[in-house]
Structure formats: C-alpha cells, structure tokens
Amino acid sequence: MGWSKKRKGRTSRSGGQGASDAKTEKKERNTSHRAYEEIPKENEKLKSYYKAQKILPEAEWDAFWETLQKPLPTTFRMTGSRSVALELRDALENEYVPSLLDVEIDGQKVDPPKPLAWYPDKLGWHVSTSRTVLKKSPEFHNFHQFIVAETEVGNLSRQEAVSMIPPLLLDVQPHQYVLDMCAAPGSKTAQIIEMIHANDKLKEVPTGLVLANDADYKRSQMLVHQTKRLQSPCFLVTNHDAAHFPNIHVGEKPDVRPYALQFDRVLADVPCSGDGTFRKNELLWRTWGVGSALGLHTTQVKILMRGVQLLKVDGRIVYSTCSFNPIENEAVVAQVLRLCNGALEILDVSSELPGLIRYPGLQTWKVMSKDGEWIDSFKEVDNNERQQGKYTQSMFPPANASELNLDRCIRIYPHLQDTGGFFVAVFQKVAPMTAVDRAFLAREKGETFTEPVDEKEDEAMLESTDELNADDEVNDQNKNQDVTVPAKRSVIDESISVPLKRARTKAGDENEDNDDVEHERGANAGVKDTKASTLKEDPFIFLDHDNEDIKKFSDFYGLSPNFPVTNFLVRSEKSRSRTIYFVSNPVKAVLQATDASRLRVVNTGVKAFVRQDHASLKGACPFRVSSEILSMLAPFLSDRRSANISLSELRTLVMVAFPKVEEFIGENFEKLDSMEAGCCIFHFDPATSPGLKSYLRVPMILPVWKAKVSFNLLINKQERR
Numbered sequence: 001m002g003w004s005k006k007r008k009g010r011t012s013r014s015g016g017q018g019a020s021d022a023k024t025e026k027k028e029r030n031t032s033h034r035a036y037e038e039i040p041k042e043n044e045k046l047k048s049y050y051k052a053q054k055i056l057p058e059a060e061w062d063a064f065w066e067t068l069q070k071p072l073p074t075t076f077r078m079t080g081s082r083s084v085a086l087e088l089r090d091a092l093e094n095e096y097v098p099s100l101l102d103v104e105i106d107g108q109k110v111d112p113p114k115p116l117a118w119y120p121d122k123l124g125w126h127v128s129t130s131r132t133v134l135k136k137s138p139e140f141h142n143f144h145q146f147i148v149a150e151t152e153v154g155n156l157s158r159q160e161a162v163s164m165i166p167p168l169l170l171d172v173q174p175h176q177y178v179l180d181m182c183a184a185p186g187s188k189t190a191q192i193i194e195m196i197h198a199n200d201k202l203k204e205v206p207t208g209l210v211l212a213n214d215a216d217y218k219r220s221q222m223l224v225h226q227t228k229r230l231q232s233p234c235f236l237v238t239n240h241d242a243a244h245f246p247n248i249h250v251g252e253k254p255d256v257r258p259y260a261l262q263f264d265r266v267l268a269d270v271p272c273s274g275d276g277t278f279r280k281n282e283l284l285w286r287t288w289g290v291g292s293a294l295g296l297h298t299t300q301v302k303i304l305m306r307g308v309q310l311l312k313v314d315g316r317i318v319y320s321t322c323s324f325n326p327i328e329n330e331a332v333v334a335q336v337l338r339l340c341n342g343a344l345e346i347l348d349v350s351s352e353l354p355g356l357i358r359y360p361g362l363q364t365w366k367v368m369s370k371d372g373e374w375i376d377s378f379k380e381v382d383n384n385e386r387q388q389g390k391y392t393q394s395m396f397p398p399a400n401a402s403e404l405n406l407d408r409c410i411r412i413y414p415h416l417q418d419t420g421g422f423f424v425a426v427f428q429k430v431a432p433m434t435a436v437d438r439a440f441l442a443r444e445k446g447e448t449f450t451e452p453v454d455e456k457e458d459e460a461m462l463e464s465t466d467e468l469n470a471d472d473e474v475n476d477q478n479k480n481q482d483v484t485v486p487a488k489r490s491v492i493d494e495s496i497s498v499p500l501k502r503a504r505t506k507a508g509d510e511n512e513d514n515d516d517v518e519h520e521r522g523a524n525a526g527v528k529d530t531k532a533s534t535l536k537e538d539p540f541i542f543l544d545h546d547n548e549d550i551k552k553f554s555d556f557y558g559l560s561p562n563f564p565v566t567n568f569l570v571r572s573e574k575s576r577s578r579t580i581y582f583v584s585n586p587v588k589a590v591l592q593a594t595d596a597s598r599l600r601v602v603n604t605g606v607k608a609f610v611r612q613d614h615a616s617l618k619g620a621c622p623f624r625v626s627s628e629i630l631s632m633l634a635p636f637l638s639d640r641r642s643a644n645i646s647l648s649e650l651r652t653l654v655m656v657a658f659p660k661v662e663e664f665i666g667e668n669f670e671k672l673d674s675m676e677a678g679c680c681i682f683h684f685d686p687a688t689s690p691g692l693k694s695y696l697r698v699p700m701i702l703p704v705w706k707a708k709v710s711f712n713l714l715i716n717k718q719e720r721r
C-alpha cells in the first residue's frame with residue numbers, strides 16, 4: 001500500500017520488526033531503490049543450509065521459498081487507549097471495509113483488508129493492496145487516506161504481523177512489572193504499555209511498570225519517540241547491556257531492607273541475524289552467511305539468562321528472534337534451560353492465540369562452520385577454536401532435546417500466513433534459582449528472610465556461560481551491522497561509574513531563577529554519548545507535598561487530595577522549574593532505588609504542568625496543564641476550571657485562532673466570562689451530538705488558555721487535525 005514504509009537494502013535487523021525513525025526510512029527508500037531492483041532473490045547457500053536443517057517438511061519447501069521472495073504485505077494494529085482502538089476498529093469494519101468488498105481493477109478482484117485471524121478483538125489488520133489499486137480505485141484511495149490520517153495522530157501503528165506476537169504471548173496485566181530487555185525501536189514496548197493501560201475506563205494510574213531498555217543509546221532515544229504518544233507515567237527507558245542489566249534495589253519503607261526488584265514479565269527480543277526478514281530486507285539475499293548466527297549465540301544466551309534471573313518465580317519470559325536459525329533459537333533455549341537446572345520450563349502455548357498457524361521447535365539441527373563445512377559434533381572443534389569461543393558445545397543439539405520440550409517453541413514461516421519469519425519461546429520460572437529469588441519470594445509472601453543475599457551467586461551463574469563465550473573475533477563480524485553486542489565486563493553492571501544524581505526530594509523554593517532551557521529539552525535532556533560509561537542526565541527531583549507550586553496549581557484546578565502529588569518531579573536544581581513531570585509509584589521507587597546512581601535512565605515521566613509566566617496573569621496561577629497528562633488527571637480535577645462545550649463550540653475552538661469568549665454562549669458564558677485568566681479545561685461529550693463519524697465518538701478533553709477576552713487551544717497542529 002502507498003502508506004507502507006518499505007525498508008530496502010538493509011543488511012542487519014537489530015532494529016527488528018518495528019517502526020523506525022521516519023527520516024531514516026525515507027533516506028533508505030531513496031538510496032536503496034536501485035539495490036532493490038537489482039538484487040536477485042536467490043541464494044543457494046541459504047537454500048541448502050535450511051534444507052539441510054530440515055526446518056519444514058520437504059513438500060512445503062517451494063511454497064516457503066516462493067513466499068520468501070515476495071514483498072511483505074502491510075499490517076497494522078489499532079493502538080492507544082482501548083476505547084479509541086475499539087471505535088476505530090468499528091469504523092474500519094462498518095464504514096470502510098463494506099465499500100471495498102467488490103472492487104475489481106482490470107477485471108481482477110482486489111482483496112479487501114482483513115483482520116489478522118489470531119489477533120484478539122480484530123485489532124490487528126492485514127492489507128495486501130498495491131499502489132496501482134490505490135491509484136485506480138477511489139474506494140481504496142478513500143480507505144488509504146483514513147489510514148494515513150489515523151496513523152499520523154497515533155491511533156494506528158504499522159507493525160509487522162509477526163512482531164505483534166511476543167507481547168501477546170507475554171500476557172501482560174495492568175498491575176504487572178515488565179522488563180523489555182532489547183526494546184528499540186519500540187513497537188513491542190508500545191504494545192506492552194497499552195496492555196498496562198488496558199483498563200483506561202477505571203480512571204486510575206495503573207500500578208504496573210514498563211522498563212524498556214536498549215544497549216544502543218541512539219536507539220534508546222527512538223524508544224522515547226515511539227512511545228511518546230502513549231503518555232504513560234508507568235514507563236521508564238534505560239540504556240544498558242541487557243546481559244549485564246543491573247539489579248535495582250528498592251525499599252518500600254525506611255525500616256525494610258532494600259531488595260532486588262524482580263519482574264512479572266520479561267521480553268527478550270534479542271539481536272539476531274534476522275534472516276526471517278528477507279521479505280523486507282532484500283540486501284540479505286546478497287549478504288547472508290552463517291557467521292552472524294554463530295557470533296550472536298553467546299550474547300543471546302547471556303541476555304536470556306539475565307532475563308530469567310530478573311524474573312519473579314512464577315513469572316513469564318518470552319524469547320524471540322526474527323531468524324530461522326536453530327543456533328539462535330532452539331540452541332539458545334536448550335542452553336538456558338540447562339543452566340537453569342529445572343527452575344525454568346517452556347510453556348505449552350498451543351491454545352494461546354488460536355488461529356495462529358505455527359510449527360513446533362526443532363529437536364535437532366546441524367552446525368556449519370563459517371567456511372561452509374558441516375561440523376558433526378563439538379568433538380570435531382579443535383582446541384584453538386574452542387578457546388577462542390568460535391564454536392561452543394551449546395551450539396550443538398543437546399542429547400536430552402525431547403526432555404526439554406523444545407517442540408513447544410514456535411516457528412512461524414512466511415508461507416503459513418503471508419508474514420515474515422519468526423521464532424518465539426515462552427517460559428515460566430517455576431522455582432527459585434538463587435538467594436535473590438528466595439528473598440523476593442519470601443517478601444511477596446510476607447515472610448521474613450534472614451539468609452544472607454549474596455548477589456555474586458547470580459553473577460557466577462552468568463559467568464558459567466563464559467565457558468561458551470564468543471570471542472571478539474567472532475563478534476567482530478557484527479561490527480558491520482547495527483547490532484550491539486555486550487561489552488565483556490564484570491556482571492550486573494557494577495562497572496558503570498556514578499554519573500547520575502539519585503532522585504531526591506526538593507524541599508525549598510527559595511531562589512528565583514529563569515530556566516527556559518529546560519523547557520526546550522524536556523524530560524530526556526542531557527544524555528549525549530552512547531558509548532560513554534557515564535551518562536550526563538539531569539537529576540530527578542521529587543517535590544514535597546507542601547511544595548509552593550503544588551499548592552498553587554492544586555488550589556487553582558481543585559486537584560483532589562487523592563491524587564499522589566508526591567509523584568511530581570522536576571529535572572532542574574533551580575527553584576522555579578518550568579516543567580513539572582509526573583511518574584507512577586513504581587517508577588518513583590526505581591528512581592529512588594538505593595543504587596539508582598548506577599541506572600542509566602534515558603527518559604521517564606509525563607509532562608504534567610508547565611509554567612507560563614505572563615504579566616497579564618497578575619499573580620494568578622501560572623501553570624498550564626499539559627495535554628499529555630490531561631486525560632489521566634481530569635477525573636481528579638474539580639469543575640472549578642472546566643466547562644462542557646458543544647460540537648459547534650468545539651469547531652470554533654479548533655478552526656478559529658483566539659476565539660472570543662462571547663462565542664461560547666449558553667450555560668458556559670457566565671462561568672467562562674467570570675473565570676480568571678489562566679488555563680482551563682474544555683470537555684466535549686460526543687453523546688450530545690448523535691450521528692458523528694465513529695472516530696469522533698470518543699470524549700475529548702482539551703487544555704485551553706483563557707486570556708482576558710479570548711481563548712487559545714493549547715494543542716499542537718497535528719492534534720488539531
């Protein structure tokens with residue numbers, strides 16, 4: 001389809017299956033067009049490698065290969081708040097699809113868009129329409145415009161179908177703590193955040209936490225960008241090597257010994273060779289080789305292993321790659337199961353996502369050297385290569401494969417349902433592995449835990465993967481790709497120097513100062529150097545409940561005493577901070593962890609209030625509510641500064657610059673006219689205007705600035721559309 005952003009000419013897939021930076025994609029489209037035309041979609045090495053691996057029945061091979069050579073269809077899902085997503089789905093199904101059912105172009109029937117058979121509630125869709133159809137069919141053109149507009153405002157998100165699977169199998173509930181270990185550019189993270197906010201009708205801040213991490217600093221910034229529209233106070237971005245993700249010690253009460261935080265859900269969507277992405281990364285046809293998988297195996301084992309350590313007992317961890325290669329898939333799974341020694345099990349998820357056609361994991365496979373020779377067993381590997389870690393025992397199929405239930409792994413092949421290739425394994429931690437687990441478990445059960453908690457146990461467990469360490473030479477292969485491999489260093493990030501200031505409470509407001517700069521930089525200010533071990537981040541300073549600014553805006557807007565005002569923070573040491581952010585309780589606990597100084601936090605917090613110093617305010621409240629927090633904050637605000645508006649008033653507000661107060665007649669006029677200058681909040685309830693287009697049937701809450709005689713809608717151009 002015309003709105004699809006094809007990626008061409010990329011050799012690697014560390015960016016994986018998600019959306020990426022629009023500018024980069026445009027550049028890639030322009031520069032790689034020629035490469036796309038010229039690259040023959042054949043590769044004999046690839047064909048013979050996977051035929052020998054017996055990844056699927058011989059009879060299906062041709063269908064598999066032919067599909068691999070075709071471009072990928074467009075898929076998207078409805079995003080954002082659940083109520084908006086459902087409204088949009090209804091609009092698509094009831095207003096657009098019926099007009100597309102009988103379209104014929106040049107005598108050929110065109111397939112209408114259809115929901116992905118396995119995506120819950122028909123919120124994921126598949127479109128295989130070509131540009132020619134878009135040009136020739138007014139009905140498809142109309143549909144296309146709807147999709148483009150809704151994508152621009154963030155109600156739809158283009159995402160490869162297979163990439164939607166891991167978060168669905170993670171089965172996230174709003175109260176759960178989730179770690180996304182290799183998260184950028186963040187399409188799966190966005191799905192997870194949406195799951196945390198699934199109960200948006202409850203009008204409360206979810207108690208869950210989403211910690212999204214990526215080892216590449218620039219890519220971790222993409223995470224911030226990708227998830228911004230979701231405006232979640234429960235979300236935190238960090239920048240660590242996932243294989244050495246640090247323990248975060250949080251303590252609920254001053255008298256409680258801080259404990260290492262564990263997560264209910266962990267996603268390890270690891271860097272991989274990406275040969276499941278041939279349909280969108282055409283250059284792979286030219287560059288594919290086995291070296292990439294060999295070089296990444298150990299990194300993948302370490303990341304998954306660290307994920308298991310950070311998982312609560314009974315918690316679920318999902319491991320995924322977009323590779324067909326068993327060295328990156330079943331071999332990694334088998335090795336981690338071995339290291340966990342019974343504490344981890346692969347779950348049988350065959351009844352989850354009904355409608356998803358899948359193949360079981362392989363029980364056996366072969367190892368090929370970089371020179372294209374098959375190696376029958378680890379015994380054949382000479383000492384030199386063993387020592388260099390080029391080949392490890394764990395790359396070979398284990399003798400007890402059937403006991404490990406490797407068949408419970410999921411393999412998705414392109415021809416099964418017209419997608420990319422993918423591998424997923426879902427695990428449950430069924431028993432504690434170390435004292436860290438036992439301490440966390442005891443705490444959850446309300447029991448006292450007296451045993452000394454030696455975190456070196458965790459480290460030792462990870463070190464034991466070093467027997468199969470990939471050497472630098474093998475990892476060097478990846479330097480040409482945008483895959484970040486972990487630095488070799490002592491485990492659990494002890495080596496990170498102490499650049500961050502720990503979150504603290506800002507007590508006083510004595511000094512007046514102007515900090516306009518802070519406004520420009522936002523909450524992710526100050527982080528510049530990807531590779532540097534120090535991260536120059538502005539501090540996270542929590543405000544006291546009796547802070548003067550809090551008192552001012554609480555009073556002005558009638559903020560309910562039930563709202564957790566001690567979760568407001570500023571990013572500047574200066575007394576008069578321009579922007580005040582809000583985070584949830586779990587995020588606050590992480591920022592105030594005893595070892596928060598080691599945590600490389602790239603971004604967190606939703607912009608809540610922004611100081612708007614203006615002479616005309618004459619001492620009135622200078623804080624405007626940010627549109628980012630409004631829907632979450634609105635239930636906690638009295639009607640002191642709010643008004644309901646009609647559809648025609650909404651139109652006036654959006655279309656007219658600075659509409660006069662007298663244009664808001666009826667019940668509102670007196671209230672609005674007498675309201676003192678400053679920010680106020682307009683509510684539009686679509687129930688008062690029957691017959692609206694379905695996507696306008698969602699209630700709106702809008703921040704508006706009231707000057708002496710006119711209003712100004714405080715939202716940006718895109719939101720206005």
Ligand SMILES: C[S@@+](CC[C@H](N)C(=O)[O-])C[C@H]1O[C@@H](n2cnc3c(N)ncnc32)[C@H](O)[C@@H]1O
Binds near residue numbers: 013214483
């Ligand atoms: C397959 S992509 C992830 C795609 C992402 N989950 C999504 O859905 O958008 C792999 C990511 O892992 C990151 N990465 C590579 N090595 C890593 C490491 N050692 N620790 C953490 N992240 C790593 C890469 O920068 C890349 O962003």
